[in-house]
Amino acid sequence: MNSFICTTCGTQYPPSEAPPAACPVCEDPRQYVNPSGQSWITPQALAQGHANSFRLLAPEFFSIATTPGFAIGQRALLIRRAGGNFLWDCLSLLDPATEALVRALGGLAGIAISHPHYYSAMVDWARAFGCPIHLHDADRQWVMRPDPAIRFWGSEALAVAPGLTLIRCGGHFAGGTVLHWAEGAGGKGALLSGDILQVLPDRSHVSFMRSFPNYWPISASAVRRIQAALADVPFDAIYGAFAGREIATGGRTALAASITRYCAAITGDGSAELF
Numbered sequence: 225m226n227s228f229i230c231t232t233c234g235t236q237y238p239p240s241e242a243p244p245a246a247c248p249v250c251e252d253p254r255q256y257v258n259p260s261g262q263s264w265i266t267p268q269a270l271a272q273g274h275a276n277s278f279r280l281l282a283p284e285f286f287s288i289a290t291t292p293g294f295a296i297g298q299r300a301l302l303i304r305r306a307g308g309n310f311l312w313d314c315l316s317l318l319d320p321a322t323e324a325l326v327r328a329l330g331g332l333a334g335i336a337i338s339h340p341h342y343y344s345a346m347v348d349w350a351r352a353f354g355c356p357i358h359l360h361d362a363d364r365q366w367v368m369r370p371d372p373a374i375r376f377w378g379s380e381a382l383a384v385a386p387g388l389t390l391i392r393c394g395g396h397f398a399g400g401t402v403l404h405w406a407e408g409a410g411g412k413g414a415l416l417s418g419d420i421l422q423v424l425p426d427r428s429h430v431s432f433m434r435s436f437p438n439y440w441p442i443s444a445s446a447v448r449r450i451q452a453a454l455a456d457v458p459f460d461a462i463y464g465a466f467a468g469r470e471i472a473t474g475g476r477t478a479l480a481a482s483i484t485r486y487c488a489a490i491t492g493d494g495s496a497e498l499f
C-alpha cells in the first residue's frame with residue numbers, strides 16, 4: 225500500500241495498492257492534468273530524488289521548500305514560538321531529515337493551509353507531529369485524504385493560537401485563507417498569504433487569480449471582499465507562497481495599491497495606461 229502523490233499538483237491520496245484513477249484537484253479548471261498523462265509518485269520515490277531546504281527568513285521564522293522543485297513548488301513557513309510551533313502551508317515531502325529537524329526545533333502544535341493546492345502531504349505531517357490541521361470548511365470537498373487530524377472551521381476568522389489568526393479571504397478558492405501573525409515583522413504584524421495574495425517578483429505588489437496556471441482572474445468584487453476582510457488587520461510584511469516572494473515592509477500600502485490597479489484593469493477604467 226502506498227499513499228500516492230500526484231506529480232502535477234502534489235496532492236497525496238489515501239493508501240492504496242494501485243494509484244488512483246484520476247486526480248480531481250488537477251481535473252478542476254483551476255489546475256490542469258499533466259499533458260503527458262496523469263502521473264503519480266510514492267513518498268519513498270519522492271524522498272529518493274528530493275530533499276527539503278530550510279531558510280531563516282527572520283528570527284524564529286523558517287521557510288521550508290522541496291529541492292529540486294516538485295509539483296507546484298510552494299514553500300511552507302514555520303513559526304517557532306513558545307506556545308508551540310505553527311506550520312503555514314505544507315509540502316508533499318516529509319522525509320526523515322525534515323522530520324528530525326522540525327522535531328529538533330520543537331515539533332509542531334498546529335498546521336493551517338491557505339487553499340487545497342497546498343494540502344499536499346498534510347496528513348503525514350500532522351501524524352508525524354501529533355498536531356491538528358485547520359482547513360476552511362468551504363473547501364471541504366477538496367480534501368482527498370480525510371483524517372481525524374483535520375479540523376474544519378467555518379467562520380470568517382479563527383484564532384488558532386495567541387497572536388495567530390486565520391482570516392478567510394476567498395478569491396482563488398471559496399475558503400482561501402491567510403494567516404495573520406501579530407508578532408511578525410518585528411511586532412508590526414505579518415500576513416502569510418499563500419497565493420490568496422500572490423506576492424509578485426517586484427516585491428512591492430500582489431495579485432489575485434482564480435487560476436494562476438490558466439491566467440483566469442477573479443472579479444473586482446471578489447478582490448473588494450479580500451480588501452474588506454483585511455481592512456482592520458495590522459501588518460507590515462507579506463510572505464507569499466514562493467521563495468523570495470515577500471514584501472518586507474509597507475505591506476499595507478502595497479496591498480492597497482495592488483487592489484487599486486487590479487480593479488482598474490479588470491473593470492476597464494480608472495487609468496489612462498489601460499485600453
Ligand SMILES: [Zn+2]
Nearest residue numbers: 230233247250
Ligand atoms: Zn493533481
